Amino acid sequence: MAIMAVMKPSSTKDTNSKAVSTRERILCASLQLFNEQGERNVSTNHIAAHLDISPGNLYYHFKNKQAIIYALFGQYQKRVLNILQVPEDRQLQPMDKLNYLQGVFKGLWDFRFLHRDMEHLLLSDPQLHGHYRAFFRTCESRVREIFRGLGRAGILDVTEEDIIDLALNTWIIVTSWFSFLRCNLLSDESQTISPELLQGGIYQVFTLERPYLTEEYRDVMCELQQRYMPRPSWLANPPAAE
Amino acid sequence: MAIMAVMKPSSTKDTNSKAVSTRERILCASLQLFNEQGERNVSTNHIAAHLDISPGNLYYHFKNKQAIIYALFGQYQKRVLNILQVPEDRQLQPMDKLNYLQGVFKGLWDFRFLHRDMEHLLLSDPQLHGHYRAFFRTCESRVREIFRGLGRAGILDVTEEDIIDLALNTWIIVTSWFSFLRCNLLSDESQTISPELLQGGIYQVFTLERPYLTEEYRDVMCELQQRYMPRPSWLANPPAAE
DNA sequence: AAAGGTTTAGAGTGTTTACTCTAATTATTC
DNA sequence: GAATAATTAGAGTAAACACTCTAAACCTTT
Numbered sequence: 001m002a003i004m005a006v007m008k009p010s011s012t013k014d015t016n017s018k019a020v021s022t023r024e025r026i027l028c029a030s031l032q033l034f035n036e037q038g039e040r041n042v043s044t045n046h047i048a049a050h051l052d053i054s055p056g057n058l059y060y061h062f063k064n065k066q067a068i069i070y071a072l073f074g075q076y077q078k079r080v081l082n083i084l085q086v087p088e089d090r091q092l093q094p095m096d097k098l099n100y101l102q103g104v105f106k107g108l109w110d111f112r113f114l115h116r117d118m119e120h121l122l123l124s125d126p127q128l129h130g131h132y133r134a135f136f137r138t139c140e141s142r143v144r145e146i147f148r149g150l151g152r153a154g155i156l157d158v159t160e161e162d163i164i165d166l167a168l169n170t171w172i173i174v175t176s177w178f179s180f181l182r183c184n185l186l187s188d189e190s191q192t193i194s195p196e197l198l199q200g201g202i203y204q205v206f207t208l209e210r211p212y213l214t215e216e217y218r219d220v221m222c223e224l225q226q227r228y229m230p231r232p233s234w235l236a237n238p239p240a241a242e
Numbered sequence: 243m244a245i246m247a248v249m250k251p252s253s254t255k256d257t258n259s260k261a262v263s264t265r266e267r268i269l270c271a272s273l274q275l276f277n278e279q280g281e282r283n284v285s286t287n288h289i290a291a292h293l294d295i296s297p298g299n300l301y302y303h304f305k306n307k308q309a310i311i312y313a314l315f316g317q318y319q320k321r322v323l324n325i326l327q328v329p330e331d332r333q334l335q336p337m338d339k340l341n342y343l344q345g346v347f348k349g350l351w352d353f354r355f356l357h358r359d360m361e362h363l364l365l366s367d368p369q370l371h372g373h374y375r376a377f378f379r380t381c382e383s384r385v386r387e388i389f390r391g392l393g394r395a396g397i398l399d400v401t402e403e404d405i406i407d408l409a410l411n412t413w414i415i416v417t418s419w420f421s422f423l424r425c426n427l428l429s430d431e432s433q434t435i436s437p438e439l440l441q442g443g444i445y446q447v448f449t450l451e452r453p454y455l456t457e458e459y460r461d462v463m464c465e466l467q468q469r470y471m472p473r474p475s476w477l478a479n480p481p482a483a484e
Numbered sequence: 485a486a487a488g489g490t491t492t493a494g495a496g497t498g499t500t501t502a503c504t505c506t507a508a509t510t511a512t513t514c
Numbered sequence: 515g516a517a518t519a520a521t522t523a524g525a526g527t528a529a530a531c532a533c534t535c536t537a538a539a540c541c542t543t544t
Contacts, residue, residue, distance in 0.1 A: 022521080057522050059503065119359075173415070182365070208411065211454065286533075
């Protein structure tokens with residue numbers, strides 16, 4: 001470690017000497033608590049207590065609660081943009097669509113507190129709001145590019161107008177899925193959503209493009225979609241009294 | 243008014259003698275403030291101050307803040323269910339779809355604070371959560387019935403499976419639309435969403451069923467949809483740097 | 485105009501919150 | 515191993531919150 005110190009004598013931020021820096025631990029614990037209880041219900045004191053550190057320590061690493069959220073936001077955006085890329089060296093395949101969805105839904109799950117309190121987080125921080133709008137526009141154009149790729153690959157038969165509409169519908173369904181689940185389907189006890197209900201989101205997004213599937217790929221894509229049909233579990237609920 | 247008093251001597255709740263009861267004024271002011279600033283940012287003291295009444299007075303009429311929200315929730319549900327009805331004496335027409343959407347979007351706008359903090363409101367009040375789940379199931383079945391009606395009227399060509407998927411997608415887009423607008427499109431200054439951007443939601447919902455339109459009605463419905471195309475205003479934003 | 489119920493004002497309470505300050509401790513460098 | 519800088523602890527603060535309590539004002543009926 002002496003070598004390390006020599007190699008990076010005046011580096012600004014890397015505390016490699018420690019296994020995990022306090023800063024990282026704060027981010028990690030914040031993410032966990034925010035996801036479990038909602039950002040609104042988790043105070044900085046809670047986070048500090050959870051980590052067995054003092055509030056002062058927390059505020060040494062982050063100038064305020066907002067800064068923690070900001071950092072987590074950055075992680076989330078980086079991760080999503082990493083996923084939404086069209087390969088340049090080959091055509092898109094049916095499984096690609098699935099991989100996109102699984103990756104994005106996983107990301108949404110890991111940072112689910114964000115979309116739970118999104119409006120409050122953005123409206124109380126104009127700078128963050130600006131970043132997010134730019135992030136959305138980037139995602140929107142990436143998703144359109146994916147749909148164009150699926151068109152080029154002969155999987156979808158879509159006009160440019162269809163693509164624009166599909167992309168926006170997809171964005172809304174995807175980003176609203178967990179909120180939808182928590183509000184409309186989950187009773188309090190079933191805290192554990194992930195496996196099968198998350199899959200329901202993938203199924204639901206597939207329904208958006210089903211009408212546009214080419215004959216050639218209709219069967220294979222529909223079969224793919226059927227794997228994610230989660231209905232029995234929650235459609236079983238009594239379908240409303242009236 | 244003496245006559246009124248004689249006619250309804252021991253009625254439980256009507257304070258007809260006054261123009262507007264304090265209870266009504268509290269509900270009205272709460273709704274307004276919640277919508278403008280978010281439920282999270284409006285305290286009971288704020289509401290009382292806004293009305294120039296004392297906090298004690300407010301708590302005389304509502305045992306807690308939750309009770310105010312609960313009452314507003316009731317108004318909202320009643321209004322939506324009033325709209326989502328299939329006429330029994332005639333077939334559905336293209337304009338019906340439009341009327342459903344306009345009515346529902348107006349309701350969503352008037353109670354927009356609800357969907358802004360929905361998760362928190364529901365997760366912190368199990369009873370309300372239960373009611374809301376039932377409300378959702380009712381709405382879902384009503385919307386399906388509307389789609390079935392559009393099928394019977396020869397406007398849509400849909401299987402029962404399509405209907406199930408369409409209904410759910412419609413629900414999610416509709417209930418998420420204002421949140422989507424506030425998060426992704428609005429800068430802070432343009433506080434006033436209503437007219438044209440609300441219309442964008444109607445357009446967007448129409449896109450869901452466009453692929454299912456029968457040839458007979460495709461032109462008329464698409465023309466109807468085009469009226470609600472709001473794109474130029476906010477699609478003009480630079481489409482992301484990449 | 486007295487009585488009795490309803491409505492209101494307004495001060496106050498206990499708790500929680502985000503955040504600050506100072507001093508102590510630990511690492512790093514010379 | 516002394517000096518310096520980076521961390522941490524922990525008490526503390528001012529503001530905001532949901533909500534309570536008591537007494538006064540206001541009706542309505544007799």
